[in-house]
Amino acid sequence: MRLVGSNGEVTEKAIRRAAVEVIAEHGFEAASLRLIAKEVGIQAPSLYNYIKSKEQLLFDLLKEPLVSMIAEYKAGAEHLPDPFDRLQLFIGVHLNFHLDFTQEVFIGNMELRRLKRPHYKVVTGLRDEYSLMLTKIIEEGAKAGQFQVDDARVTTFALLAMLSGVCNWYRPDGPLSKDAIVRIHTKLAMQMLGLPATAHTDKAVRDVANEPKRRKRAVTASVA
Amino acid sequence: MRLVGSNGEVTEKAIRRAAVEVIAEHGFEAASLRLIAKEVGIQAPSLYNYIKSKEQLLFDLLKEPLVSMIAEYKAGAEHLPDPFDRLQLFIGVHLNFHLDFTQEVFIGNMELRRLKRPHYKVVTGLRDEYSLMLTKIIEEGAKAGQFQVDDARVTTFALLAMLSGVCNWYRPDGPLSKDAIVRIHTKLAMQMLGLPATAHTDKAVRDVANEPKRRKRAVTASVA
């Protein structure tokens, strides 16, 4: 029997939320549907009114953040021809996601292997697409003489690993604000790429002065 | 029935090996003892002649690399007072382990949560000890004016995340040699800490000229 006031869309959202939380806490295998259902306040079999299978649920959970990050970067990068600006945008998008959706991202890194072949391919495809966006930035910046890198792909991995590391230790109630974290990491990233320690700030300052409109966009995205 | 030539020590090693491989491939929860046993060529219950429980097995697997890395760094650092040298040593030890024992390290990062309370405490204790060794290096280097860092702890995490990232993509049969990977990452790390892109090489060169004995040690340890 349908509970008075129960609502499909609300329940669906609640399931997503509960799934993320439970999987983040226990891991995918240890996260039983019973537990997720209990968190939502329904019985396990009722989940199947909203999901096709446990694996499909995981797939949806893993795909979404990647799609969002890619979309957000692409939208922002459209009018940013400069590799330096693009890098800053990328870092901003990446870190904001990793700080706002720590659990989702955490799951994404931990539970990727649980996906079955076809879904696995889709998600790794998106991950490749995502990391290649960064590689492209680095290559263009290197070609333009802005960055000093030996191997663009390795640098991509190193940069991504560094930036993604935040979701292993960041806590909203911790001593560091998101802004501070973004600032520190942006600086670390810039230095990694061989820019003088203050380059990014200098550039930002220049940007603020010269191109307020474009800048606003970047601000939204990167919080930097 | 005991197979002719069966031998406890050999079997024990084989179990460790198989466990690492199977857990790295499927994840701890999905890695059934039956599967591990099959890989070894014995029946699942026979595992219990060598392990106390599945969780205890994981604990042993997770503890060992940490203990080894800590010991190796400590042994090497004893006669290296200079933060720069110590950093180089640390990076060398860390990367060598992550490249030689990719799977063990991978498991260490992925399956930590599967440990029960007491074991969990032990391993996270070791991880803290390990990361604090790096933090100390950074702090001392910063005090000495060698490194430019905003927050030693955050930088520690960022550096570790970056360095550990290799075990997500490194393959022995890939295009890059371990040496090359170490070299690239050492440079990236140095730049992250605000050293001019060539500082580490310069310093190394100077070291080789001035203090051949100490230098030899560091070379052994870091392969840098």
Next chain:
Amino acid sequence: MRLVGSNGEVTEKAIRRAAVEVIAEHGFEAASLRLIAKEVGIQAPSLYNYIKSKEQLLFDLLKEPLVSMIAEYKAGAEHLPDPFDRLQLFIGVHLNFHLDFTQEVFIGNMELRRLKRPHYKVVTGLRDEYSLMLTKIIEEGAKAGQFQVDDARVTTFALLAMLSGVCNWYRPDGPLSKDAIVRIHTKLAMQMLGLPATAHTDKAVRDVANEPKRRKRAVTASVA
């Protein structure tokens, strides 16, 4: 797949019944859930829709008869001030239970040790309560000069052991009716307590003559 006509309550009863039968036959440890389930006509895991664990099932099985016997005696004894009448009631309740629920009682005596601490405490608590009811009867009868006993507690144990012995040999299709068994044991018990061999009959006869109402009650309860 749910069988047409399957019904929770019916299944629950069937499980209890099957459990009692299988445990009585094989003992608790040897009574596998698979076997119990097979007896019910379901798969073993389905049992867990009705039980929390095997041990909890045993606990329920052991607790129930004790609770019933205590309740039945208390209800009947309320209006029986005379120790002799109470003894007769107690014997009746005890034997009726032991003859009607031979298996349950048998399990109760055999499998008590299988219970875990907290459950064990509860059941032994009930057993103590039960045996102390008899001790009280004996003590009061002794004080009133009706019974001749040296040690009320030892006599309690001896009496209970004797009365409970029936479930080791009684078979419904045996040569002796329940009534006959109750009669014989009542006489044995009375003699054990030092009453002349015919006292109980005499008293009963007197009772029937003098107090038909109260007597009726006792008859119902004890079948004597």
Next chain:
Amino acid sequence: MRLVGSNGEVTEKAIRRAAVEVIAEHGFEAASLRLIAKEVGIQAPSLYNYIKSKEQLLFDLLKEPLVSMIAEYKAGAEHLPDPFDRLQLFIGVHLNFHLDFTQEVFIGNMELRRLKRPHYKVVTGLRDEYSLMLTKIIEEGAKAGQFQVDDARVTTFALLAMLSGVCNWYRPDGPLSKDAIVRIHTKLAMQMLGLPATAHTDKAVRDVANEPKRRKRAVTASVA
């Protein structure tokens, strides 16, 4: 390798002892050979130098006390034609065994069902032989007008159940001495059989006066 000073016979005794203890504590099914072996100080497979199987071990454990009790009674009864004396002897033998070998007897009552068919038959055969000895005493005493019983077999069961009950509560360090327990139960038994409360004492007194030699035997056996 044989331990210095290890000795087959000693080990065998130790195994019996350990088996009795462990089985009495945990029950036969729950008493693993590992546990028994550990108690002895050897490894589980070493048990097989002394036992044929776990079930055979139980068989031996169950058979022995019965054989002993039967033998002891027969030896003592040989020169005791009087049913009253024989009863006293029987009670003495039975209680002494049940008080001295509480655990063995306890196991005998609890674990009988664990025996496989052939062994089961042997032991129940011995039990029948044993109980029939008592039945014969009762019948002869009844024929001689010494006892008042309705049904000799039921009385046998009742008497045995009562007498055996001691091993459920007797503790060597409890408040009651063995002598006291035997005295109380002898009296209870006599009263059960319709003898005046003091008959057994009177008879005993007479016996002591008239036939000191035979009496001594009975004393040894019954401790009464």
Next chain:
DNA sequence: TATGAATGAGCTTTCATTCAT
């Protein structure tokens, strides 16, 4: 005589999932 190594059988229990209601 003792045991390290191994095994086949079997246990309780959890799980994702199905389906009639």
Next chain:
DNA sequence: GATGAATGAAAGCTCATTCAT
């Protein structure tokens, strides 16, 4: 849309027992 009842698969683990050494 929700759920009680059921299930097949599979898990970690214990056990009695065997056998070469």
